[in-house]
Amino acid sequence: MTTLSWHDTTIEVMTGDITTLAVDAIVNAANESLLGGGGVDGAIHRAAGPGLRAECQTLHGCPTGDAKITQGYDLPAAHVIHAVGPVWHGGKHGEEALLESAYRNSFARARENDVHSIAFPAISTGVYRFPKDRAAAIAAAAALAAAESGDFSRIILCCFSESDAAIYGEALTRAAER
Numbered sequence: 001m002t003t004l005s006w007h008d009t010t011i012e013v014m015t016g017d018i019t020t021l022a023v024d025a026i027v028n029a030a031n032e033s034l035l036g037g038g039g040v041d042g043a044i045h046r047a048a049g050p051g052l053r054a055e056c057q058t059l060h061g062c063p064t065g066d067a068k069i070t071q072g073y074d075l076p077a078a079h080v081i082h083a084v085g086p087v088w089h090g091g092k093h094g095e096e097a098l099l100e101s102a103y104r105n106s107f108a109r110a111r112e113n114d115v116h117s118i119a120f121p122a123i124s125t126g127v128y129r130f131p132k133d134r135a136a137a138i139a140a141a142a143a144l145a146a147a148e149s150g151d152f153s154r155i156i157l158c159c160f161s162e163s164d165a166a167i168y169g170e171a172l173t174r175a176a177e178r
């Protein structure tokens with residue numbers, strides 16, 4: 001685990017199941033339909049129960065790079081922020097800007113809803129095939145920028161494997177040294 005104090009925010013890279021975290025909001029790596037899927041999206045919907053899907057149906061989807069917020073239902077987290085990261089198509093289709101935008105809009109939804117502690121999965125690095133080192137650098141830069149805003153007490157980058165946590169931890173350390 002990598003932990004960093006940045007301005008008044010604690011930024012942590014951890015390994016674990018994001019559905020177990022008792023934070024103000026967990027972020028979902030969703031798709032444009034917002035109606036569920038596999039990976040972390042499937043795990044969040046299973047743990048939250050049917051209320052989450054019912055609320056998602058009222059949202060009419062979400063474009064890539066954007067994020068929408070719901071309640072957390074049976075999750076220990078109060079809210080779910082559904083962020084839609086890009087599918088990796090080789091890197092020349094605006095993928096990096098879209099992933100940055102997904103993080104930026106997730107933090108925006110958080111601010112609008114008094115969310116001060118927030119946990120992110122490794123958005124786009126599973127089924128969407130975004131290279132992990134590049135995705136980690138984008139996540140780390142977004143977390144530092146959000147910490148500098150002073151609006152967050154705790155930002156967690158929640159990886160699902162030790163090897164991913166090593167990549168995200170290194171990216172966070174490197175971003176903080178710049």
Ligand code: AR6
Nearest residue numbers: 017018029031037038039040041043124125126127128160
């Ligand atoms: N806690 C934390 N991280 C997890 C968990 C969990 N419980 N389960 C998986 N991960 P992915 P994407 C990690 O594929 O690439 C869905 O079908 C996983 O190991 O879930 O953004 C959606 O509906 C990986 O590191 O999301 C979309 O259609 C990371 O979460 C599509 O997949 C992201 O992998 C989105 O693809």
